[in-house]
Amino acid sequence: MAESNPSSNAELSYETLSDRAAGLREKINRFRTSLGRFFVGKQRIIDLMCVGALAQEPVLLVGPPGTAKSELVVKFKDAINISDEAYFEYMLTRFTEPSEILGPIDINQLRDGRYIRREKGKLPTSQLAFLDEIFKSNSAILNVLLTLINERKFYQDGVAVKVPLKILFAATNEIPEHAELRALNDRFVLKVPCRSVQEDHFEALIDAGLDAQVAKDLNQKPWIEGHAVLEDFLLAHRYLTLTYGKRHTGPKGEAWRDRHLFFPDPILKEFRRVIKTLAREDGVFISDRKLVKMYKLQLLTLTLSSQKFMIFVIMIKTKK
Secondary structure (H helix, E strand, O other): OOOOOHHHHOOOOHHHHHHHHHHHHHHHHHHHHHHHOOOOOOHHHHHHHHHHHHHOOOEEEEOOOOOOHHHHHHHHHHHOOOOHHHEEEEEOOOOOOHHHHHOOEOHHHHHOOOOOEOOOOOHHHOOEEEEEOHHHOOHHHHHHHHHHHHHOEEEEOOEEEEOOOOEEEEEEOOOOOOHHHHHHHHHOOEEEEOOOOOOOOHHHHHHHHHHHHHHHHOOOOOOOOOOOOHHHHHHHHHHHHHHHHOOEEOOOOOEEOHHHHHOOHHHHHHHHHHHHHHHHOOOOOOOHHHHHHHHHHHHHHHHHHHOOOOOOOOOOOOOO
16 A cells, blocks of 8 residues: 655655656546546536645535435545545544544553543544534534644644644535534635435436445445555645745746736636625625635646646635
């Protein structure tokens, strides 16, 4: 099984990654289209999951039970070749305790006056995580998730500890309006509806469902085709980060940044118009943090398209 090496990825230069960009594009494109063959009517969701993985932004799947939310995540995890040790999934309820997510308190350490959790096999040690019914978590879990999602750290005996989490998927049947959940909702810029497809794909859904059941009963995973692994997404993420960090000289000697190269004035004006329309006409509150993340994600798609790194269109739902 191919394992990623984040420390070595962090040392690769822009020039090195630029030479590998075309190969990464092909791998990730093959990955997303290949995985889409094992679902009916879910290609756009898979595309958005790939965007989230590239941007290392959490993705929220919104839809009723039985619409393949969990199956999408599990098969994505298998196809990207994440080991069981680097994967964590949990269904949250209002009774979920922090120890179920972060690990139990180490009693031996506690006797010595240290508040240390044994986090092995829990969320703090995972590279890919799936939190089902995330909005049903209680206040104790919410405080942990807010820090972990946004800052990628949790606290051990009062000391901030970095976590290796790279990809986070979450699911909910619906997005609640409770005030105490607004901060968590704001962390998810990428939200995608996951609806029933039987109205438009009745026969295809039955065939795909039976194929999936056969694969499950025979313990087969044909969706693991080796097109791309986690390291490919990490390399692409670093390449895009370095691309945005580069500064160029304009035709008049002025300093150009990513906005001038990939977000020309007409597109920037349209982006701003959409933001204002959402706020004024739809009553959508978009925080400063969400605005920056929305810009980054739109920039990512423009960059990918302009450099033919990947070609697909995403929809960023912000109303909820």
